Amino acid sequence: MLAEVLGSPRSVVTSPVSGRGYWRRVLPVLVLLACVTRAPSFVRPLWNPDEGYLAIQARMLAAGGRLYETVVDRKPPFVPWLYEAAFALCGSDSLTSVRVLAVLAQLSTAVLLASLARRRWGGAAGRTAGVLYLLASIGLNPEDAQAATFEVFMLPCTAAAMWCADRRRWGAAGLAVACACLTKQTGGAVLVPVVWQLWRYGLSRTGLVRLGVGMALPVLCAALLTDPSGFLFWTVTGSAAYASFTGSELHVLFRGLINTAILAVACAGLIPPVVRVLRIARTGAAELWLWLASSVLAVMLGFHFFGHYYLQLIPPVALLATAALQILPRDRLATALFTSACCCTLFLAWGLLAPRPELAHAERVAEALGHRTDPGDRVLVWGMHPETYWLADRRPASRFLTAGLLTNYSGGRDGPQVGEKYAVAGAWPAFREEMTTHPPALVVDDSQGRPYAPDRVPSLRRLLAADYEEAGAVDGAVLYVRTP
Known part of the structure; x- marks a missing residue:
């Protein structure tokens, strides 16, 4: 049977x-x-x-x-x-x-x-x-x-x-x-x-x-x-x-x-x-x-x-x-x-x-982006929440929509294989060119102490130090505006 x-x-x-x-x-x-x-x-x-x-x-x-x-x-x-x-x-x-x-x-x-x-x-x-x-x-x-x-x-x-x-x-x-x-x-x-x-x-x-x-x-x-x-x-x-x-x-x-x-x-x-x-x-x-x-x-x-x-x-x-x-x-x-x-x-x-605290965080950051930039401005959200761009209706300054592609921080991985040298091959040269050709009007550091934070990513740290200044924080995310 x-x-x-x-x-x-x-x-x-x-x-x-x-x-x-x-x-x-x-x-x-x-x-x-x-x-x-x-x-x-x-x-x-x-x-x-x-x-x-x-x-x-x-x-x-x-x-x-x-x-x-x-x-x-x-x-x-x-x-x-x-x-x-x-x-x-x-x-x-x-x-x-x-x-x-x-x-x-x-x-x-x-x-x-x-x-x-x-x-x-x-x-x-x-x-x-x-x-x-x-x-x-x-x-x-x-x-x-x-x-x-x-x-x-x-x-x-x-x-x-x-x-x-x-x-x-x-x-x-x-x-x-x-x-x-x-x-x-x-x-x-x-x-x-x-x-x-x-x-x-x-x-x-x-x-x-x-x-x-x-x-x-x-x-x-x-x-x-x-x-x-x-x-x-x-x-x-x-x-x-x-x-x-x-x-x-x-x-x-x-x-x-x-x-x-x-x-x-x-x-x-x-x-x-x-x-x-x-x-x-x-x-x-x-x-x-x-x-x-x-x-x-x-x-x-x-x-x-x-x-x-x-x-x-x-x-x-x-x-x-x-x-x-x-x-x-x-x-x-x-x-x-x-x-x-x-x-x-x-x-x-x-x-x-069920509540969605991550969505609430992204909405608060997106609201801040909307207030501090104009609709035609490019922005960079350095984090793992690409939905922030969509919620704020702002154009990304880079093709790399998350820090994961540039640091290999992915799937909650926060061990030894996270950092600039573990990025997707060719990503950092392309990223630097984007930052030079179309520099973002605002950078949001949404790393909040994770292994891909700017102090652990030399190229991003140098970019922020040279061309941007801190302009406040929203729900733990630090905002940087471009200096004149």
């Missing part, structure tokens, strides 16, 4: 008659759940610095900036382009447009998972997979789960890759894998279960070529639309120091354990059925286990363990739980749904009620 339920990719084939009207009944439920679970995302102007980084990147691109040249980040181009397009249509004063897109992304992921489950185990399993996924999808710190950032837009691409592979549409599967990679590099982890399915169905030259071409074309187009060498550097070769495990090991590991525990609470309704089935037998749909295993490795890659990394684990866990529930007594399904609903309610309340 277990092999029939978990082992075959199409154990239950729904007939056209039994499937008539299926999505007409299921879609409204999934739409409602997607809207409810993402409701907290609309209650705050920003959830985390990544949203601020993307927002100001989009403004710079709209003003004529070029990605990987005058607008830089370690991420692929899809989400910055998505923000730019949303701002072009709806304006850049609010993130409501991209929040709506995030709702659609989560809904699309749920629909694809429901379709996968329905094809394998029947209509009831499809409903179960979609509902369980959405209930668990916000099961992290709200700043990780509710933000409209890379992982949220990556998930429908990974689910689409599995959906296409399940139907032997190898060209489309390759395209979906490429879209996942162009959203975030770790989205490429879904290639492992896709290749497994290609081999399982009978490895053919045609299928392999279609998969390879489907993957290569979007990546090649993205490289050509930006700067090919810059694209390669910023998305692949230029992040060695960032991905290093050295520095603040205990702090990073503690963060990983905390986020694992939080996600385990969110998946309290999903994990017990899977564990129960594992006690019966250790067999199952290998591609689902490979999807989960490759996603775990993707979360670990880089040794940062941010909470939003863990979103990648939820789709395969939801499908595995759905598979397990097919062979367990019916009351287990009710228990799983009830437990997941209760946990979802807990995280909803957290998202709606």
Whole structure:
């Protein structure tokens, strides 16, 4: 029985008659759940610095900036382009447009998972997979789960890759894998279960070529639309120091354990059925286990363990739980749904009620920037809160929107590998040229004693000493104005 339920990719084939009207009944439920679970995302102007980084990147691109040249980040181009397009249509004063897109992304992921489950185990399993996924999808710190950032837009691409592979549409599967990679590099982890399915169905030259071409074309187009060498550097070769495990090991590991525990609470309704089935037998749909295993490795890659990394684990866990529930007594399904609903309610309340002190700090600094500068002035915020530029509606004086790119202070790392010499290759010459060509009217030192403070960064310290004078402080951030 277990092999029939978990082992075959199409154990239950729904007939056209039994499937008539299926999505007409299921879609409204999934739409409602997607809207409810993402409701907290609309209650705050920003959830985390990544949203601020993307927002100001989009403004710079709209003003004529070029990605990987005058607008830089370690991420692929899809989400910055998505923000730019949303701002072009709806304006850049609010993130409501991209929040709506995030709702659609989560809904699309749920629909694809429901379709996968329905094809394998029947209509009831499809409903179960979609509902369980959405209930668990916000099961992290709200700043990780509710933000409209890379992982949220990556998930429908990974689910689409599995959906296409399940139907032997190898060209489309390759395209979906490429879209996942162009959203975030770790989205490429879904290639492992896709290749497994290609081999399982009978490895053919045609299928392999279609998969390879489907993957290569979007990546090649993205490289050509930006700067090919810059694209390669910023998305692949230029992040060695960032991905290093050295520095603040205990702090990073503690963060990983905390986020694992939080996600385990969110998946309290999903994990017990899977564990129960594992006690019966250790067999199952290998591609689902490979999807989960490759996603775990993707979360670990880089040794940062941010909470939003863990979103990648939820789709395969939801499908595995759905598979397990097919062979367990019916009351287990009710228990799983009830437990997941209760946990979802807990995280909803957290998202709606939890304070955001970092946002309040960025808003106070942004207000000071607005008062002390004119709309056309360039400013430099030396810190880890790029959202300050967006909140103040001021143009950054540098392409480097955080001090992390110039000091390797990243992911809470504050150990020995933080400093000017650990910056992204070529960053400091470019930064000095920017400060000379377009000197900022105001510099905000928002380091507050952290390892990237100006007294530990000689080039910045010399710049401030030569051309700027202290003009006050706001909420711990020191303001410097340019001397006549």
